[in-house]
Amino acid sequence: MKKKVILTVMLAGLYVLNGCTNLSENVLDEASASGLSDRQAADGIIAPVYARLPDIFLHTNYFALQEISTDEAILPYRGGTDWGDNGIYLAMHQHTHTSTDPNLRNTWNLILQGVSRSITAINTLPTLNDPVSKTYLAEARGMRAYYSLLTLDLFGLVFVKDDLGENSTILRGEQAVEYIKNELLAVEPNLETAVGPGRLTKGAVWGLLARLYLNAAVYRDRYAAQFTFKPEDMDKVVEYTDKIINSGQYQLSRDYFSIFNSDNNTNKELIFAVDQRADLNGHNRMAYFSLSGDQFPLPAYPNANGTDGPGITPDYYRTWVNAYAPNDPSVDPRFYKQNLSIYTNPADSCVAEANFNINRGILRGQQYGLIRRNGVFLKCADGKYKVAKLFHDTRNRPTQAVDFTEQIDFTVAGSNYNTGYRVEKYEFSKKSVSGRNFGEADIIILRLADVYMMRAEAKLRKSGDAASALADVNLVRAARTATTPPPALTSMSLDLLYRERGFEFYWEMLRRTDMVRFGKYEDKWTEKTNSDRMKRIFPIPQTAIDGASNLPGYLKQNDSY
Template sequence: MKKIFIAGLIATGLFATGCNNNFDPVITGVLSPANFPKTEADFELYTLQAYKPFGSKWGYSDVEYQNMFFSPEYGHLAMFDLPSDQMSIFTEWGGLWEFFSKGDFTFLKTQGKQSHFEKVRYVTRMTQVIADIEKSAISDGAKSKFIAEARMGRAWTMYYLLHMYGPVPVILDASKINTEAESDLTRPARESYVSTIAADLRFAADNLELSPSEYGRFNKGLALGMLTRLYLNEKNWSEAEKAARETVALGKYSLVSDYAGLFREATEVNTETIWAVNCDPVAPTNGEGGGNFNAMALYCLPGDFKSIKLGGGWASPSGVFCPTWQFYDSFDPADKRRALLIPAYTDNSGKARSRANMRGPVLRKYPDESSPGADIQGNDMPVLRYADIVLMLAEAINQQAGPTAEAIALVNEVRAKHGGLAALPAAATASKVSLNDAILQERGWEFYFEGIRKIDLVRHGKWASALEAAGKVTHGPSELFPVPQYVINVGAGKITQTTGY
C-alpha cells in the first residue's frame, strides 16, 4: 500500500485565498488565469491543502508559524492528554508543558498568531477551495471526492477548535471572503456551529472512499467516526448511535488481538486502525519539507533510559509524558494494555529505577524500533480506532436505554480482545450510571496517550474532579482555552472572551 506524506506535496504557489480570521485578510499566493487549477490533476493537488493541519511535523508557516494538530509540541497529546488525571505534572521545562500538565490554560491569553485560533483562516481557505471545485469543469465524481476531502478537513478543524475555544467565528460562504464580513468576529450559536460540522462530516462520509489507494488520505470510516465523536460529545445519543452503527456496518474494521501491535511499525496497518498519522522513519526534522515523523519516544523516555535507538529521551528525571502511579495502579495487573507502561528499569549508569525514585512509569506506547542513529521514529500514530467506535456505541446505547446486554457485551469485547480480561463485574453493570462510569474507565485504559482523555472527562462532567483526585489542582478558570488577547483587541468588542477569563 502506497503511503502519502501530504505536507511535502503541497505546491503553495498554486493556492490563494483571502483567509478569515476575520482579522485582516491575508493573500497566501497569487491567482491568475495562468496558474489557477483547471484540470482534474490540478484540482487534486489543489485539494491537498485540506491535509495541511493534520500532520505530525513541528509545524508550518502560514501567516505565522503554526503547529499541526498532531505536532509533537502543542498538538493533541499536549492539549488533551497532559491536562488529565492520567499524566503527572511536568515542571522541568516550564512554559506550555507545565501549564498544560496542570490543567491551567490562562497562559494562552498572551499567545500570538501561532495560536491554534489562527486555524479559522484554514476554515476560510477550505470554504474557498470548495467553491472553486464546485465552479470547475471537472467530472462530477471528481468534484464530489475533492469537495469531500475539503469538507472533512474543515469539519475536523472546527471540531478541534470547538474543544479548545467553544464556537468560533468562521466564514462558510465564499462570497464573503475578502469583504467586510471578515471583520465580524461574533461567535455563532453552538447549535449552528455544530450543525455545520455535522453536515460537512455527513457529506464526507457519503463521498469519501472506504479504502483509498493512497494510505493516509481521509476515508469514509474517519468521517463516520468523527461524526460519532461529535454527536457523543454533544450528548446527542441517538445520532451518535446511528453513526457508530453505520461505521460497524461498513464491515471493514475489527479489533486486533495484539494491542501493542497497534503502535508498532511492523503492524501499523491493520484491521482496527481507521485513520492514523502516517509517519516516515527517515523524514527530516528540520524545515517544512518531507513527511510526518513520530518523535514521541523523545518526549516519553527519561534521559537516562537505555534505548537501542535513541539512548534516552530529552527530559529528566522523567519524560514529559509521564503517567501517574495512580493511573498505573488503576489497571487490573493482568491487563495486557498496562504492559506498555514500564514500572522499573536500569538506567545508563547501572542504577535501578523503580517506584521509589520515579515520578511514574515510563510510557512506551510507541516503542523506538526504527534504525539506530535516527532521531525520530516511523511508528504511525492512530487517531481513530475501531475500539473507539465500539465503546462509543456502548456509551450511546447505555445513555438511552442502559444498561443493556448489547452495551455490556460491546465493552466486554474490547476488554477481552485487548486486555485479556474477564467480563465486567456485576457492580459495574447494575445501573446506567455504573455502566457509564465503567465505560469511562475502560476508555481511559484503552486510549491513554491517544489525545482524547480530557474530551472524555469533560463529556462525563468529571474533568475537574478527576484532576483533583489525581493530586492536581486546576489553576485555570475554565476547561476551555482563552481567546488570545490579540484577537480580542482586533475584534472591536464583537468576539466574547471564553467564560471565566
C-alpha cells in the same frame, strides 16, 4: 499519498498569522503556468488541507492540551533544569493556564490554518474538470468540519466562512453543533469508502458524527452542573457506530500495541489517522516524549534517546491497580508489553542488534538497556550489544538509577529525572537518528475500539442498557488475543466504562474530552485542586484577541480568562 504542492498559500496579516479568524488567503494557482493537468492540480490543492495535521498533533500542541491538562499525564520541572518553559506545563496540569500560553496559541493557529486551507480548496476545486475533484471537494469540506469540531471542543466556538473575502461568522453552542453536523452530512455521499486512514472517508465521517452527537450535551451547555444527554442524540450515536461496525471494513487488532507500530498505516483498526509514513511527514515525537534521556532504543543511532518528559499520575496508575488487585495490572495486555528481558548476569546481557526492542506500554521500576560511553554503545566480546541497568549518565548523575517511581509531583523530589511511570505506547521509529525525527506511526484520530465504546456509552446513557454495553466492551477486551486477553468484565456502568476508556485510550489525546463528558474534569488529582467549571474550555489566545481588536465585540474571550 505523495503530492507535490502546487499552490503557494499566503496567510494574510495578524488575523491568520496570529491565529485569528479572518481566513482570507491569496492563492497563486501555478497550474496554468507549469502546464499541470487538472488531476495534478487537484492533488496539489487537497494536500495542504491535510498538511497541518502532523503539527497539530505534535506532542507539545494538541497532546499537551488533551493529556497534560488531565489526570493521565503530568510534566514537572525535571531536575530544576528541563521542561520548565516558564511554568506552562505546571499551569496546564493545574488548570491555571492563561491566554498567553504558547502551546495554546500554536494549537489555535495550526487548526485555523487548516480551516483556511480547507476554504481555499473548497473555492478552487470546482474550477477543475478532473472527476477526482468531486471527492476532494467533499474531503476539503469535511476537513473544515473536523477542524471546526476541534475548535468547538477546545475553545467553545466555530468559525463559519465560505467566501474568501468575508470575515467569519462565530457560532457557539447549539448553532455550532448543527453547523458541524450539517457539514458532515453534506459531504458523506461524495466520500470514498477506502482511501486509507490518512484521508477522510465515509467511515471517518460516521465516526466523527458519532463523536459529535456523544458530546453534543457538553457543547450545547458547556458549564452545566449536569449534562443532559438527549435520547435522540444517543440514537444517532448508535446509528453511526452501527454503520461502521456493520460495514465490515474495519477490524479490531489482535495485538494491542501493533495499533501503534510504525507500520500501523495498514492496521485495519484505524479509521482516521494522521498519515505519518516517513516518506510523507514522519516527524511525530510521541515515542520519545516520555522516555528517559538515558534510554536509547536504537543500536544504530547512539544519539536517539528520550527526553524525560511527562509521566502518568499516581491517581491514574491506581485505577489499574484497583481494577486488577490482587494481580498486577500487567495481566491486561494493554498495560505493558515485555520486549526486552531483564538481564541479571553477564551470560545473558549481550543482545544482537536485530533482537533489541524496548518495552512498550507503562514502564515501571528499574530500566535496562543499551549502555553508552563517550558517544558509543558498549559491546560484548562477540560483537553483540551490552545490556545492563541504566543510570542517568546523560544528566551527569551516574549513580542515580533510571528507576521509575510511582510518585511524581511538583516538589523538588517529585520532579527528579526518575519520577513517574512512563508511557511508551507508540513505537520508537527504527529510522529516528535523534528520537526527534522520523516518527512514522500514524497518529490515531479514530479507531474501531472507540466506535464500540461510543456505542456502549450511548446505550448506557439513553436507557441504561448495561447488557449491550457490557457486550461491546468485552468484545474489545477479548479481541486482543496475540497474548492472553484481559479477563471479561461481569458488569457495566458509566463509571466502569469511563475507567475502561482510560485503559484502552490512554495517551491517545481523548482524556480531556472524556473527563469533561463524564463530569470528572473538576475532580482533584496529583497537584490539581482547581474545580472551576469555566476551565472546561481553554482561553482564546491573546494574540487572536489582539488581532481582532479592530472589530469591536467580534471575538470575545471565554469566561474566567
